[in-house]
Amino acid sequence: xxxxxxxxxxxxxxxxxTVTLSCTYDTSESNYYLFWYKQPPSRQMxxxxxxEAYKQQNATENRFSVNFQKAAKSFxxxxxxxxxxxxxxxxxxxxxxxxxxxxxxxxGTQLTVNP
Amino acid sequence: EAGVAxxxxxxxxxxxxxxxxxxxxxxxxxxxxxxxxxxxxGPKLLIQFQNNGVVDDSQLPKDRFSAERLKGVDSxxxxxxxxxxxxxxxxxxxxxxxxxxxxxxxxxxxxxx
Numbered sequence: 001x002x003x004x005x006x007x008x009x010x011x012x013x014x015x016x017x018t019v020t021l022s023c024t025y026d027t028s029e030s031n032y033y034l035f036w037y038k039q040p041p042s043r044q045m046x047x048x049x050x051x052e053a054y055k056q057q058n059a060t061e062n063r064f065s066v067n068f069q070k071a072a073k074s075f076x077x078x079x080x081x082x083x084x085x086x087x088x089x090x091x092x093x094x095x096x097x098x099x100x101x102x103x104x105x106x107x108g109t110q111l112t113v114n115p
Numbered sequence: 116e117a118g119v120a121x122x123x124x125x126x127x128x129x130x131x132x133x134x135x136x137x138x139x140x141x142x143x144x145x146x147x148x149x150x151x152x153x154x155x156x157g158p159k160l161l162i163q164f165q166n167n168g169v170v171d172d173s174q175l176p177k178d179r180f181s182a183e184r185l186k187g188v189d190s191x192x193x194x195x196x197x198x199x200x201x202x203x204x205x206x207x208x209x210x211x212x213x214x215x216x217x218x219x220x221x222x223x224x225x226x227x228x
Contacts, residue, residue, distance in 0.1 A: 004157075033214050043204055044118075045158070045219035052214075091157050095213060102171060103148075103217060105157030 002027045004094050006106035013082045014114050020067075021077045021109050023092030031097040034068070036077045039108070040088040048090070051075065082113045117141065119220035121207050127226045133195035136223045140188070140209030146170075147184055148217060149192050150206040158206055164190065197227045 003026045013019035025034070036048040051059045051068050058066050063083075067076045079086055092106040120139040128134050140147050145166050150158035161180065163171040166187040175182070179198070184190040194201055204224050208217035 035216055037219075043206075043222040043224070045206065045208070045217075047216040047218075050216055093157075097214070100171070102160050102163065103213070105159075107155075107157050 002029075002032075002094050002096060002101070002104050004092050004104055004106035006092055006109050008109045009107070010110045010112070012112040012114055013079075015082055015084060017082055018078060018080045019082055019111065021079075021090050021092075021111065023075045023077070023106060025073050025075065025092070025094050027073070027094065027096060029096040029098055029101075032101075033095050033097070034066075034075045035093040035095075035103075036064070036066070036075075037091045037093060037105075038086075038088045039091060045091070049077065079111075084113050084115060087111060087113045119207055119209055119218055121205075121220035121223055123223055124221065125224050125226075127228060128197055130199055130227050131196040133193065134197055134225065135191050135193045136205050136207075136225075138190045138192070138207030138220060140190070140207070141211075141218055144209035144211050144218070145187070146210045146213060147190050148208040148210075149182060149190070150208065152204040152206055152222070154203070161192070194225075197225075199227050201225060202227045 032053045034051045037045045049061045063080045089108045091108045095103045147164045149161045152158040164184040167184045182192045204222040206222045208219045210217045
């Protein structure tokens, strides 16, 4: 079974600064997909960024980028130029390529962006 | 495209009562998921449908929870009878290709008193 661990329950950052959220995972599969989701107070989970394990290049989406270290099973999210609207819970998630694999979430990190 | 629709948004019931949640996925998404998110935790999969067939219900408490997806579109999740520990947000999601991520609805916050 896969597990996803987020070791930072809460983080805060000043507006316009950069913050990095950590995530580690455990799996025996060689091919899989990793995601970061954002959940604002509205409760809707919003996909922020996606990484395919067989791609060495780190994914980027505007101000959001990841540092994917496959050997270390680490998948951190970097938010540059933080904005007040980035305040939310952030969840790391994993799904294996094997048939029957389910999307598994970490416990989340509450990020607060301060003005 | 329209998002995943869920209703109701909030529900408060007494323990031992029954409750039902409704979900309408994105048109064309064959796979539908129900997740339970207890306060302070990550979402946990309850059940997964492919069209109108169940793919994974291994974490569904079948003595009290049931779900159906008629005609491979809308889905309902029912709890009967509810317990205090069922208080949570129930999220519905759908996907066209699961490896590209799921699209979630806004969830139903259930409070059992």
